[in-house]
Amino acid sequence: MIVVGCGGLGSAALYRLARRLGGGVLGLEQFALGHDRGASQDHSRIIRLAQHQRQYAVLAGPAYEAWAEVEAESGQTIVTRTGGLVVEDRVARRDVDTGTRNIEGYTALFDEFGVAYELLDAEELAARWPQFRLDGGEQAVYQSDSGIVDAARANAVHVALARSHGAQVIEHAAVRAVRPDGGGVVVETEGRTYRADRVVVTADAWTNQVLEACGLRLPLTVTQEQVTYYATPHLAEFSPARFPVFMWHGEHNFYGFPVYGEVATKLGQHMGGHETTATTRTFEPDPVRRKRYAAFVEQHLPRFGGPELYTKTCLYTVPPDQDFVLDTLPEHPQITVAVGAGHAYKFAALIGQLLARLALDERPEHPIDAFSLTRPALTDPTFARTFHV
Structure with a gap:
């Protein structure tokens, strides 16, 4: 069994397969492990039960369970609970909201899945977290x-x-092609050709390049996103014990973190980046978004800010409906493919488990039909992009 790409989804699949198969698993990574060229580097990602689409709400609880299994086996802390807010600036959203991402969408799924939550108006929010500066319509x-x-x-x-379960990992092994070979698979790198019964492709922005020899080209959009760390002087106010992760839905959709990983807070914008490719992307932050972030912080979280520690970029690889891809190739079921759509990391431990089952020709434990390779978003060339921004 070979796993192509050892980032967030690939490393999780590698672990789950090695746990099942022992030493018969090989991971191939085109760069060094922990590189910053893809989607899953950096210290922090938001994990949450708050979902506004049912296909993700049904996976949210099991994702926490999967992370807990990894923590239990490794003895390492991976998930830090801070509490989390979804803030809707209803005045700012009035001109841009499509109705797909509002408070009622979250609470309806909370109610369906029996998740406890609290609804807060602007006054209650400000009383609980005075770090926010609000306009009153939130x-x-x-x-x-x-x-x-x-x-x-x-x-x-x-x-x-x-x-520890026997898997091997080879770094600096860029995969040039994955091609079916009878009931097995040939995997070609620059220096060597490998053969395996089955392959899991978790190459994200490089997916189409890796799968070209299979006759598959997915309609994927790659965007260059960025986050900024602020060296706030108000560390205690923004410690994980005193300030939650948050998403802010207004004219733009921001997300933020307390002080974690760096001695700094962190802010990003969901789906705010320009289109690029894995090979033409730059690592240069967009000054327009830097200014946009700074303006949001000044208006709504003034003590969250401080000197900019740094701004770093990453890639989103997104199908037209912004949903994951988790499936085997219809004509070549010995090849499994996953694409994270720019929002998969919170589910990564669970996705690794799901990919292992797909690769071993077992029925996944949780529903993933929405992430099929045969859905209209991936097969109908007239399907319009419907990104949730």
Whole structure:
């Protein structure tokens, strides 16, 4: 069994397969482990039960369970619960909201899945977290299980656990082609050709390049996103014990973290980046978004800010409906493929488990039909992009 790409999803699949198969698993990574060229580097990602689409709400609880299994086996802390807010600036959203991402969408699924939450108006939100400066038209939902999953640590833990079960990992082994070979698969790198019964492709922005020899080209959009760390002087106010992770839905959709990983707070914008490719992307931050972040902080979280520690970029690889891809190739079921769509990391430990079952020709434990390769978003060339921004 070969896993192509050892980032967030690939390292999780590598671990789950090695746990099942022992030494018959090989991971191929085109760069060094822990590189910053893809989607799953950096210290922190938001993990949350708050979902506005049912296909993700049904996976949210099991994702926490999967992370807990990894923590239990490794003895490492990966998930830090801070509580989490979804804040809707209803005045700012009035001109841009499509109705797909509002407070009622979250609470309806909370109610369906029996998740405890609190609804807060602007006055209640400001009383509880005076770090926010509000205009009065905001509404928020708070869920106490939200928090941070440490992406860089989790990737390293998954690789270490995979090795402990007998897996091998080869770095600087760029895969040039994956091609079916009878009932098996040939995997070609620059220096060597490998053969395996089955392959899991978790190459994200490089997916189409890797799968070209299979006759498959997915309609994927790659965007260059960025986050900024602020060296706030108000560390105690923004410690994980005193300030939650948050998402802010207004004219733009921001997300933020308390002080974690760096001695700094962190802010990003969901789906705010320009289109690029894995080979033409730059590592240069967009000054327009830097200014946009700074303006949001000044207006709504003035003590969250401080000198900019740094701004770093990453890639989103997104199908037209912004949903994951988790499936085997219809004509070549010995090849499994996953694409994270720019929002998979919170589910990574669970996705690794799901990919292992797909690769072993077993029925996944949780529903993933929405992430099929045969859905219209991937097969109908007239399907319009419907990104949730």
